[in-house]
Amino acid sequence: MSISNKTAIVGVGATPYYRRGESHPQTMNEMGCKAIIAAVQDAGLNVRDINGFAYYSGGFDTPALMETLGIPEVRYSAMVTSGGGGSVGAVGLAASAIVAGMADTMVVVFCMQQPAGKRYGSIMSRVEPTPDKAFYTSSGLVGPGHFFAMLARRHMHLYGTRREAFAEVAMSGRLNAMTRPEARFRTELTLEEYFKAPMIADPLCRYDFCLENDIAIAVVLTSAERARDLRQKPVYVMAAEHGGRREWGRAIASMNMPEAYFASGGHASVAQHLYRDAGITPADVDVAEIYDHFSPMVVMQLEDYGFCERGEGGAFVEAGNIRYRGGSIPVNTHGGNLSEAYAVGMTHLREAVEQMRGTAVNQVDGAEIALVTGGPASLPVSGLLLRR
Amino acid sequence: MTEPVLVSKAPPDSLFELATDQWTEPYWQAAREHRLVWPTCTACGAARELGAPFCHHCLSQDIAWKPLSGRGTLYSYTVVRFPLIEAMNDCVPYVPAVVELEGAGGHRLISNVVGAPLDALRVGAAVEVSWHDRADGVTVARFVLAE
Ligand SMILES: [Zn+2]
Ligand SMILES: [Zn+2]
Numbered sequence: 001m002s003i004s005n006k007t008a009i010v011g012v013g014a015t016p017y018y019r020r021g022e023s024h025p026q027t028m029n030e031m032g033c034k035a036i037i038a039a040v041q042d043a044g045l046n047v048r049d050i051n052g053f054a055y056y057s058g059g060f061d062t063p064a065l066m067e068t069l070g071i072p073e074v075r076y077s078a079m080v081t082s083g084g085g086g087s088v089g090a091v092g093l094a095a096s097a098i099v100a101g102m103a104d105t106m107v108v109v110f111c112m113q114q115p116a117g118k119r120y121g122s123i124m125s126r127v128e129p130t131p132d133k134a135f136y137t138s139s140g141l142v143g144p145g146h147f148f149a150m151l152a153r154r155h156m157h158l159y160g161t162r163r164e165a166f167a168e169v170a171m172s173g174r175l176n177a178m179t180r181p182e183a184r185f186r187t188e189l190t191l192e193e194y195f196k197a198p199m200i201a202d203p204l205c206r207y208d209f210c211l212e213n214d215i216a217i218a219v220v221l222t223s224a225e226r227a228r229d230l231r232q233k234p235v236y237v238m239a240a241e242h243g244g245r246r247e248w249g250r251a252i253a254s255m256n257m258p259e260a261y262f263a264s265g266g267h268a269s270v271a272q273h274l275y276r277d278a279g280i281t282p283a284d285v286d287v288a289e290i291y292d293h294f295s296p297m298v299v300m301q302l303e304d305y306g307f308c309e310r311g312e313g314g315a316f317v318e319a320g321n322i323r324y325r326g327g328s329i330p331v332n333t334h335g336g337n338l339s340e341a342y343a344v345g346m347t348h349l350r351e352a353v354e355q356m357r358g359t360a361v362n363q364v365d366g367a368e369i370a371l372v373t374g375g376p377a378s379l380p381v382s383g384l385l386l387r388r
Numbered sequence: 389m390t391e392p393v394l395v396s397k398a399p400p401d402s403l404f405e406l407a408t409d410q411w412t413e414p415y416w417q418a419a420r421e422h423r424l425v426w427p428t429c430t431a432c433g434a435a436r437e438l439g440a441p442f443c444h445h446c447l448s449q450d451i452a453w454k455p456l457s458g459r460g461t462l463y464s465y466t467v468v469r470f471p472l473i474e475a476m477n478d479c480v481p482y483v484p485a486v487v488e489l490e491g492a493g494g495h496r497l498i499s500n501v502v503g504a505p506l507d508a509l510r511v512g513a514a515v516e517v518s519w520h521d522r523a524d525g526v527t528v529a530r531f532v533l534a535e
Contacts, residue, residue, distance in 0.1 A: 129407040132439050134416075135498045138406075138528050139484045140399020142472050149466035150486055157464070157511040202467035255486045255498050256437070262464075 004277060007095040008227035008234035009386070011045065011220035012353050013038025017182050017341040020114045023214035028111045031216035032060055033068050036109055039218040044231030045105065050220070052076035052103030054094040056086035056374075056382075057344055060109060076103040080242050080380060084291070085266075087345025087374040089382030092240025094221045104222060110346045111216035136253065145209050145294055147252035148376075149201040152296035155263035156203065161299065161314035163203055167194040168317045169295040169331075170207040170338050176324050177335025180361045184211055185339045208295040210337035217346035219353065235356040235386050238369065239278035241270045242382035250378045260310075265297050265376040267304035267383060274371075274383045275306070282306040285385070286367035287355050288322075288329050289348035291375040292336040298322075301373055302331075305383070324362045333362040348372050349384070356388040396467070396483040396504045398520065398530065400475045406526045412439050414453045419527040422519045425453040426492040435493025458517035459534065460487040463496055467506055481506060487515055487531055500530045508533060 013035045015023070023031060040047050047069045053062050053076070062077040076097045080086030087110070094106035127133055141147055155161045170189060177183035189207065197205040227234035247258050248266035257266075275281060282305060290305075292298045299313035307329050308316035316322075322331035334340045334351035341347055352370040354360040367388075374382035408416050411427075415438065418425040427436035431448035442449055465485035471477045483501040488494065501515060514534035521527050 129405040131407050131409040131412040134404070134406055134408070134412065135438070136484075138399075138404040139498050139500050140403055140468065140476070140479070140482055141484050141498070142403065142468075142476065146466055146468060146484055150464040150484070153466060153511065154464040198470060199467070200470040200472075202469060204466075254437075256496055258494075 001099070002277060003092070003095045003099045003237060004239055005236045005387070006224050007098045007221050008224050008236045009091070009219050009221050009353050010227045010230045010232055010234060011039040011041070011043025012217070012350050013040070013042055014217040014350060015215060017184065018214040019184070020212040020214065021116045023113055024116055028113050028216070029061070029064050029068060031113065032109050032111045032218070033065065035111070035216035035218035036065070036069065036107055039107065039220045042232065043220045045220065047071060049105045050107050052094065052097050052106040054078055054090045054097065054106055054108050055110070056080040056090040057083045057110065060111070076106065080382065082378050082380055084293070084344040084375040085377040085379065085381035086242050087291070087382060088240065088349060088372045088384035089242025089374060089380055091219070091221070091237060091349065091384050092242060092382065095237040095240055098221060098223055104226070106221045107218055108221070109216065109218035110344055112343050113214045114212060132253070144252070145204055146201045148294040148297060149204045150255065151252070151263055151300070152203055152294070155296060155300060158263050159311035159314065162318070164191070165299055165314035165317045166203070166208050166295040167191055169292065169298045169322070170194060172323050173292065173332045173336040174339045176333050176362050177339035180335050180340055183335045183340040184213065204294060204296070207338065210293045210342045213341050215341055215343040215346070217343055217350055219349060233357050233388070235353050235388065238385040238387045239274045240382070240384045241273045241277070242374070242380040243270060244379040244381050245269045248379060251376065253378055263300065265301035265304045266379070266381050267301055267373060267376065270381055270383045271305045274385055278385045280369065280385070285329065285369050285371045287333060287352070287364045288331050288371040289333070289352045289373070290331050291345055291348060291373045292332060292338050293375050295338060297376045298331065301376065305371065305373070324364070330364050333360060333364065345374050352386050356386050358388070393505045393507055394481055396481055396502055396506060397479050398500055398502050399482050400479050401522055402475050411441050416526070418453065419519070419529055420525070422527070424456045424458045424489070424517050424529055426456050426489065426495065428452050428454045435495055438495065454491070456489055456491045460489045460515050460531065462501065462509070462511055462513040462515055463488045464511055465501060465509060467509070483509065485531065497529065502530050502532060504533045
């Protein structure tokens, strides 16, 4: 049984995009509910229609959402394990529950709220000491960027990838953010500015790192049949996949990936299943929202998803292929995590839905199929294909 | 503008508190004796994942701790230049590194390269172990560039 085209995203809702820590004194539950109410209204549904939840990266307390919103009964509540890698896998979870008849109207909701005064970028400096973490905490690996810098360095070593490619990911995203009202950074980023920026963890400079902010976003899914009668043009779930190969495994938490995986985004197997299930090839994808917590990981995911050969991501990007204007595959048309905002994958999903509705700020002409990816991290990682 | 050649420091001890279990304790015990060891499966002979309770090839739990030469190659590294937290202020630049260990069946250790001029660092460079004895009795394996 395939889930292909049997469900659709029918509503999207979001809170404002706050700067890091500025969403307080709202609680995460309050912000999540605001996003859900907005998504349900967008769809032309009622919160009481919701009878299932799908989450990732810690998720939400389902009864708290039910009590807050007055949802009478829930029939499905599940979470994709691990972190932001599973972001769009949660959409697949929701779709599969609907196709299996286990729920009718599913919500995927995520809230990112920074603790006041603590930086997300130093998250590893406050983990509980455990035997398996000893090897990286003893080495002063304090933030995710420290780990991904080592994957980037290996990619540069193996394939001759240049920092100019990472710069292009940042600059092209920034160009897209300039026209997006929600975007946190809306002034052009030049190559000169990129190279003048302080190095955080060589070869990653400030512009290679994603932003930190507070946001909640929710999407509502229902059956394709029911979606046709609702307010918005349905955005069909063409294929969704979460998982990955053991060779990638804990990825940055172990750093023992074999050569073919180390300098990659860990998505190659997910990409294969995704295209096979959808019956398409990379050439059929019109717009790609690629999880960009760190710019080099966009280069590596473009290889994983077959937009270019392994090792050619740097040259592919430098040739202008990911640009909204003139690119062969426009990437992060909303500005992405590097320039618009960071919501652990949900801003990419929101943008893909807008692209498929034909309402995006940087609308790709005639776009019919969108790819969205979850962030390279410990498995599972995830990929999603949406179609109009 | 020429940058003076910087030498890599070491991350602050305060970031790390050791926790062990029966699958990692022998590694840390050997480190106190300045011996670098690696877990080997005595059933099938494969090099084990450090910290795993089973051999993932044959699922045996039988384990032996094989002494390594302490030599390795720099598989990848980063130069941390910006202190994300206050504890790092006096410690940058330091160099987290992934070191492929000689004799460990392709396994790697996440560690640091210390005392190295930053412009001498290269992927593939030969490194050798250098022990850091802490005041709390914990010893951490770090690496220096080999001659
Ligand atoms: Zn009331
Ligand atoms: Zn074995």
